[in-house]
Amino acid sequence: MEKEIKEITNDLKKKFKVEISEFRDEISLLVSPEKIVEVCKSLKKDHGFEQLSSLTAVDYWPEIAPRFHVVYQMNSYSKKIRLELRVPLDGNNPSVDSVESVYPNANWFEREIWDMLGVTIDGHSDPRRILMPHDWEGHPLRKDYPLGYEEVQFTFNHEEIQKRKPNPKD
Numbered sequence: 001m002e003k004e005i006k007e008i009t010n011d012l013k014k015k016f017k018v019e020i021s022e023f024r025d026e027i028s029l030l031v032s033p034e035k036i037v038e039v040c041k042s043l044k045k046d047h048g049f050e051q052l053s054s055l056t057a058v059d060y061w062p063e064i065a066p067r068f069h070v071v072y073q074m075n076s077y078s079k080k081i082r083l084e085l086r087v088p089l090d091g092n093n094p095s096v097d098s099v100e101s102v103y104p105n106a107n108w109f110e111r112e113i114w115d116m117l118g119v120t121i122d123g124h125s126d127p128r129r130i131l132m133p134h135d136w137e138g139h140p141l142r143k144d145y146p147l148g149y150e151e152v153q154f155t156f157n158h159e160e161i162q163k164r165k166p167n168p169k170d
Contacts, residue, residue, distance in 0.1 A: 004079055004081065005027055005081055005083070008043075008047050008081070008083070009027060009029065009083075011042075011046075011047070012029060012039060012042065012043075015042065016031065016032075016035045016038065016039050016042070017032075017035075018030060018031050018032075018035075018039065026082075026084065027083055027084065028084040028085070028086055029083065029084070029085050029086070030086050030087075030088065031085050031086065031087050032087070033087050033088075033089060033095070033096045033097070034097075036070075036072075036085070036087050036096060036097055036099060037097050037098075037099055037101070037102065039085065040052075040072070040074075040085075040099045040102040040103065041102050043074055043083070044102055044103070047076065047079075048076045048078050048079055049074040049075065049076045049081075049083065050075065050076060050077055050078070051074070051075040051077070051103070051105075052072060052073070052074060052099070052102075052103035052105055052106055052109075053073045053074070053075045053082075054071075054072075054073035054109070055070070055071070055072050055073070055099075055106055055109035055110065055113070056070075056071050056109070056112075056113065057069065057070045057071065057113045057117045057119055058071060059117060059141065059142055059143045061091070061142065061143040061144050062143075062144075063091075064090060064091040064092070065090050065091070066088030066089055066090055066091075067089065067090060067091030067094065068088070068089040068091070068094050068117065068119055069086045069087065069088055069089070070086070070087040070089065070096050070113065070119060071084060071085070071086050071087075072084065072085040072086075072087075072099070089119060093120070094118070094119045094120065095119065095120035095121070095122050096119065096120075096121060096122065097121075097122050097123055098110055098121045098122060098123040098124040098125075100123075100124060100125060101123075107124075107125065107126065108130060110124050111124070111126065111127070111128065111129070111130040112130050112131060114127060114129075114139075115129045115130050115131050115132055115139065116131065116132075116139055116140060116141040117139050117141050117142055118138075118139035118142060
């Protein structure tokens with residue numbers, strides 16, 4: 001298996017100039033946003049990665065370049081190999097091409113990434129919100145999204161909270 005994953009990663013490095021990193025026996029490939037569709041096509045057609053098992057994103061704010069990583073988890077059941085792809089995106093208008101044409105199950109994953117983190121998925125067939133109401137403003141999983149919460153009330157801070165709490169007018 002180790003020999004096979006080395007052959008696959010070396011092939012992708014040669015074809016697409018991806019960066020390879022290994023941590024605790026897990027392989028990650030850093031792919032440029034322009035090449036993600038081609039890398040996914042190659043993994044599926046040439047290397048037998050039948051399934052996109054997970055697709056998510058990570059926000060590294062306050063870092064701006066890259067602020068986001070879109071993370072693709074790929075599986076090859078026939079070869080018993082798991083591979084991670086990471087696409088770094090800058091913080092200003094982050095966008096990546098849709099891989100829905102290669103892996104149809106990417107549809108809802110990509111909608112969730114846009115809905116929760118505001119990463120635009122170019123070429124997506126149905127770019128609507130999937131978790132938040134359609135009129136929601138902002139993207140709640142961004143680290144700079146304002147927190148909205150109510151302070152927990154105890155006996156010792158009851159009066160302070162009552163002063164700050166909005167009350168309906170009589």
